[in-house]
Amino acid sequence: MAVEYSNVKQGLSVAGGHSGIIISIFSTSSGNGKTITAINLAAFLAKEGYEVCLMDLDLQFGDVCDYLKLTPKYTLAEAQKDFESDPEEFNAKNYLTQYTHEDLSFSVMAPPKSIDDAYRIDVSAVEKIIEQLAGFDFIILDLQAVFSSLNLAMLDISAIINYVGIIDFLPSVKNFKVGYDTLIRFEYESNKIRLIENRSNSQKLIRGEDVERLIGERFSHKLPNDFQSVNKSVNAGVPLMFAAPNSPLTKSFEELADSYLQPQENSSTHIEAAEEQPNRSILSKFMGMLGW
Amino acid sequence: MVESDRVMLNTLSGALKTSKDFELLSTYRDFKSALGQSSIYNPNLFLVDIDDAEAFKTLPGFVEVFPNAVILGTLSEWNADFAYKAQKCGITGCIIKPFTPQDIVETINLYNKRGKSEPSRIITFFSPKGRAGRTTLAALLALDLAKKSNESVALIDADLQFGDLPIFFDLEPKHTVIDAAHDIKLLTPSAFAPYFHEVTKNLYLLSSPDRPEYAELVEAQQLVDVVRMAGHIFRYLLIDLPSGFNPISLAVSDFANINFTVAMINTGLEVAHMKRTLDLFKARRGHMHIDYPIFTRVNPCTEEQKQKLENQIAHHITEIFPNEYNLVSIANSGRILYGLPQDTLMMKTISKLADEIIAGKL
Structure with missing residues (x-):
């Protein structure tokens, strides 16, 4: 559905000076809960009364529209095409799709419908489009799990990078560590990167604390495991606050959203790596492999 | 002479x-x-x-x-x-x-x-998104092919940013696919062979690099050259591709005899990804029939469920795999070479797939 944008407040938001805050959701593997995080974060911020735009930048296989059962008339592909043919007349807001459920509403920029179009998306056009969306209080970016020029540009303009991981599987831990080290090597401030552990309380063989020592940084937020509620939410095409209002996962997303409404802490969550490993566990061996 | x-x-x-x-x-x-x-x-x-x-x-x-x-x-x-x-x-x-x-x-x-004096069988593993079981399948199938065929089998980890094969086999090889891609223009088959690390009898691995940014240094064409020379040296070549459509996954899968397209059933949205993928491949390949869809973590893992999925994607499905909880702990401990229980449905399905490949049915 195309959107009427008359109801979107223009200019500076009234809500506590939040304006054009870009929050990205990134990981080094798909299936880590990026889209679920992005949607529920958008939903809770919208519920607080903020104008929120959720951009699905997983261009080839983005799930935001399938999750929310949206059938967008326009996507990022049309936005880029029209921007390139007539930048003067271009208005990014005309290409958004509104998601509304009960009294909740936020905007979605859908990914291209065809993979060919996804291939043609240009980084500088996306940057210009996002510039035009600065009137929103919050812009949530759901990114693809890869280091690409688009993702790096998006991480550059983000105020906060939520770096999500499920750490139940050794290759995933390796990729989580490799991805984090890469972000630091690419000189993203560690303050800007928030480590989020998904399915933190599920049965698993690798402990969160071990991963924190491996990374040298604490998780700033832990999302509990609630696969059933997630499934309910996906099946119903509504955010968790409607599908499973009492789930601990729902509450956890609310807390995460609230954390952006408080002044952000500047103190680093950096922790010292363990000096020595008492047991030659898999993880310590793995640390060795990574040059620890 | x-x-x-x-x-x-x-x-x-x-x-x-x-x-x-x-x-x-x-x-x-x-x-x-x-x-x-x-x-x-x-x-x-x-x-x-x-x-x-x-x-x-x-x-x-x-x-x-x-x-x-x-x-x-x-x-x-x-x-x-x-x-x-x-x-x-x-x-x-x-x-x-x-x-x-x-x-x-x-x-x-x-x-x-x-092994046999015939061109190699090149088998690629594509998945629309990561965490689909793609690498696990490639590793297990390679092990089974090496065991059964008694011919040489090579695995190439072409997931240049987040390749997991070295960690699956608990290895830290000296050479990576990046070195191979750089050197390929100067190499001969006998000079290239030592770039592969011998994992076990008949099974060799060309490893991925340990830093994602090194992926930037490789052009798709260089990787195609690597694959073509490796195909000359090894009888079976299994290639773990990076997730999604990118120059590398497209160019390399074009050279495959078999391209397994792997998606894991999670929230159910993956079925749409599979359909999208097969449609694109169909448009790209013309009359060539090389794309074989596989769903992992199918529950219940039954013929009925397979048919249901086939109806949803309007395409024949090559295999469905059940969830295998043990696999996670085995892979976590780097014991994939030794510790897999052979009597599970997962391993039986792998074994069947290997038999079909050796018999030339796929």
Whole structure:
């Protein structure tokens, strides 16, 4: 559905000076809960009364529209095409799709419908489009799990990078560590990167604390495991606050959203790596492999 | 020895005449006289010049008349098309000129391990998104193929940013696919073989790099060159591709005999990804039938469920795999080489797939 944008407040938001805050959701593997995080974060911020735009930048296989059962008339592909043919007349807001459920509403920029179009998306056009969306209080970016020029540009303009991981599987831990080290090597401030552990309380063989020592940084937020509620939410095409209002996962997303409404802490969550490993566990061996 | 260039013929035959390991029976400038006259000697090794495309007309004749001889095609420089055609004709392999007697020994050893004198079977593993079980399938299938076929099997980790194969096998190989891609223009098959790390009997791995940004240094075409030369050295080549459509996953899967497209059932949205993927591949491949869909973590893992999924994607599904909880702990401990229970549905399905590949049914 195309959107009427008359109801979107223009200019500076009234809500506590939040304006054009870009929050990205990134990981080094798909299936880590990026889209679920992005949607529920958008939903809770919208519920607080903020104008929120959720951009699905997983261009080839983005799930935001399938999750929310949206059938967008326009996507990022049309936005880029029209921007390139007539930048003067271009208005990014005309290409958004509104998601509304009960009294909740936020905007979605859908990914291209065809993979060919996804291939043609240009980084500088996306940057210009996002510039035009600065009137929103919050812009949530759901990114693809890869280091690409688009993702790096998006991480550059983000105020906060939520770096999500499920750490139940050794290759995933390796990729989580490799991805984090890469972000630091690419000189993203560690303050800007928030480590989020998904399915933190599920049965698993690798402990969160071990991963924190491996990374040298604490998780700033832990999302509990609630696969059933997630499934309910996906099946119903509504955010968790409607599908499973009492789930601990729902509450956890609310807390995460609230954390952006408080002044952000500047103190680093950096922790010292363990000096020595008492047991030659898999993880310590793995640390060795990574040059620890 | 057949060599049309007189100077080269002198160089090569001179080296062979002084070697204790070889007895040079006869040299020829052209194929026809070689094929006609060689039978009086009963030779067990042919070194035949395949720089000229004309050679491919005569090669099948050599293979037919001397079925037990080792036949090496000699090339002035590496040429993937010619090397492929030569193996298609049924000859043992290729060697780059000029070569020493020692080079010949090494090359023959390489092909002895390889197995049948036929072009390789190239099997790629594509998934729309990560965490689909793609790498697990590639690793398990490679192990089973190596065990059953008794021919050489290589795994190439082409997931350049987040390749997991080294950690699956608990290895830290010296060479990576990045080195191979850089060096490929200068390599010959026998010089390239040591880039692969021997994982277990008949199974070799070309590892991914440990830093994602190194992926930037590799062009899709370089990786295609790596795949083509590796295909010449190994009888089965299994390639773990990066997730999604990108220059590398597209270019490399184009060279596959079998492209497994793998998606894991999680929230259910993955079924749409599979459909999208197959549609794109169908448009890209034309009449070539190389794409084989596989769903993992299917629950219940039944024929009925498979049909339901087939209806949803409007496409035949090659296999469905159940969830295998044990696999996570086994892979976590780097024990994938030793610790897999063979009686699980997961392993039985892998075994069936390997049998079908060996039998040429896929």
